[in-house]
Amino acid sequence: MKRRSILQKLAAGALSLPLMNSKGWGEMLSQESLAEWKDEFSLNRIQDEDFWKKFKQTHYDITDKWINLENGYFGVQPKMVVEAYTEFIHKVNNENSGFARRDFYRENNGPIMDALAAFSGADREELLITRNATEALNILIQGYPFEKGDEVILHDQDYHSMIEAFEMLEHTKGIVIKRIEVPMNPESDAQIVRLYEEAITSKTKCILATHLIHLTGQIMPIKAIADMAKSKEVDVIVDAAHSFAHIDFKIPDLGADFVGVNLHKWFSAPIGMGLMYVKKERIKGLKPMFGDVGQPEGRINKLGHFGTLSFPTLMTVPKAAEFNNMVTISVKEARLRYLQNYWTKEIAGIENAELLTPTDPKRSCAIATFKLHNMDADDVIIRLYDEHSVFTVKRKLPKGEEGIRVTPNLYTSTADVDRLLEGIKELSKG
Numbered sequence: 001m002k003r004r005s006i007l008q009k010l011a012a013g014a015l016s017l018p019l020m021n022s023k024g025w026g027e028m029l030s031q032e033s034l035a036e037w038k039d040e041f042s043l044n045r046i047q048d049e050d051f052w053k054k055f056k057q058t059h060y061d062i063t064d065k066w067i068n069l070e071n072g073y074f075g076v077q078p079k080m081v082v083e084a085y086t087e088f089i090h091k092v093n094n095e096n097s098g099f100a101r102r103d104f105y106r107e108n109n110g111p112i113m114d115a116l117a118a119f120s121g122a123d124r125e126e127l128l129i130t131r132n133a134t135e136a137l138n139i140l141i142q143g144y145p146f147e148k149g150d151e152v153i154l155h156d157q158d159y160h161s162m163i164e165a166f167e168m169l170e171h172t173k174g175i176v177i178k179r180i181e182v183p184m185n186p187e188s189d190a191q192i193v194r195l196y197e198e199a200i201t202s203k204t205k206c207i208l209a210t211h212l213i214h215l216t217g218q219i220m221p222i223k224a225i226a227d228m229a230k231s232k233e234v235d236v237i238v239d240a241a242h243s244f245a246h247i248d249f250k251i252p253d254l255g256a257d258f259v260g261v262n263l264h265k266w267f268s269a270p271i272g273m274g275l276m277y278v279k280k281e282r283i284k285g286l287k288p289m290f291g292d293v294g295q296p297e298g299r300i301n302k303l304g305h306f307g308t309l310s311f312p313t314l315m316t317v318p319k320a321a322e323f324n325n326m327v328t329i330s331v332k333e334a335r336l337r338y339l340q341n342y343w344t345k346e347i348a349g350i351e352n353a354e355l356l357t358p359t360d361p362k363r364s365c366a367i368a369t370f371k372l373h374n375m376d377a378d379d380v381i382i383r384l385y386d387e388h389s390v391f392t393v394k395r396k397l398p399k400g401e402e403g404i405r406v407t408p409n410l411y412t413s414t415a416d417v418d419r420l421l422e423g424i425k426e427l428s429k430g
Contacts, residue, residue, distance in 0.1 A: 041331045076268070076411065077269070112314055120251045141208075151204045152178070157216065158213075216368070218364055244262065335410060336410070337365045350428050372427060388426075
């Protein structure tokens with residue numbers, strides 16, 4: 001099969017994995033787990049620690065060397081995903097190019113793109129698998145038809161790699177970057193939208209809008225921003241790396257024509273997976289970042305001329321979707337928000353401690369950041385780990401401020417968070 005034909009099928013959503021539905025590959029543990037836990041998840045379970053303890057024991061294999069509260073980097077794969085991934089690695093290595101060239105692309109309606117389309121709410125023809133959100137967003141940013149003098153609007157807490165992508169275009173294409181600051185505790189969504197609106201001029205072409213800020217966990221009102229921007233004929237590129245499969249939404253709900261997400265964060269696919277969405281009628285206007293001259297202008301696969309991707313990683317996508325659908329994103333979001341609120345509500349009463357995340361629970365979810373005024377962030381991280389076996393990460397905020405980011409996951413217990421609070425209280429005393 002010609003290489004271009006393979007790429008066309010991958011990008012356009014015609015991946016076919018006949019063996020995914022047969023027993024033997026990634027089915028043993030997962031089918032038993034799915035059957036046992038089907039319909040067990042509800043909002044009434046959010047504070048049921050016995051339930052979540054059993055859930056962790058059944059679905060996760062986590063080190064007991066430390067408490068991992070840095071789940072914002074990439075997601076821990078549940079057992080059913082690890083099992084499938086491991087078996088697919090063996091299968092691909094065992095059957096090699098015979099499998100890759102013959103079986104992998106045999107049919108047009110494969111479960112990989114079906115799973116992603118169903119989970120994201122987008123059409124298959126609007127989705128392209130990438131290696132991460134940064135790659136997806138770079139394809140969108142660098143492929144956008146900017147001209148010299150065009151203005152773009154960035155938030156000072158957008159992801160640094162995406163800011164750099166625009167800064168590169170500032171040098172190579174002569175675009176103009178305008179930066180805004182958004183308050184951590186806004187009066188309303190309307191206040192945030194107004195800040196973007198006031199930055200728009202007749203030269204504004206695009207807004208980069210981050211759905212869930214990686215530094216502080218703040219959730220932005222993307223739909224309202226997108227609606228306002230469209231009324232002024234301004235495009236919005238959405239960075240949904242941290243929000244996809246974290247909070248409950250479908251990609252079309254965002255109201256934006258361009259979206260980049262990560263699949264190896266909250267979706268819990270193996271490392272090295274992202275997803276790009278482009279509304280059908282907007283595909284034609286994007287230019288490929290990777291060399292391609294043979295694909296139709298209106299086909300999204302023209303943007304995905306990557307070369308060989310990881311077959312086992314791709315094959316695991318339906319299992320990750322099954323796991324998320326079993327838990328449901330509404331329950332997942334509620335549990336993660338509960339765990340975050342469990343510790344952040346205590347910060348105000350701790351000497352020298354300050355929360356760097358919105359206090360309104362609806363404006364954040366799992367991710368939250370704090371600082372101690374009596375200790376450098378690096379020292380806090382080191383001592384939390386050395387003295388309390390709690391692993392966190394430092395984040396640098398605009399204007400030189402540093403904080404400690406805390407990110408639980410579904411396997412996290414309130415006992416784990418209690419250990420964090422004990423550490424914060426002890427360190428806050430000096």
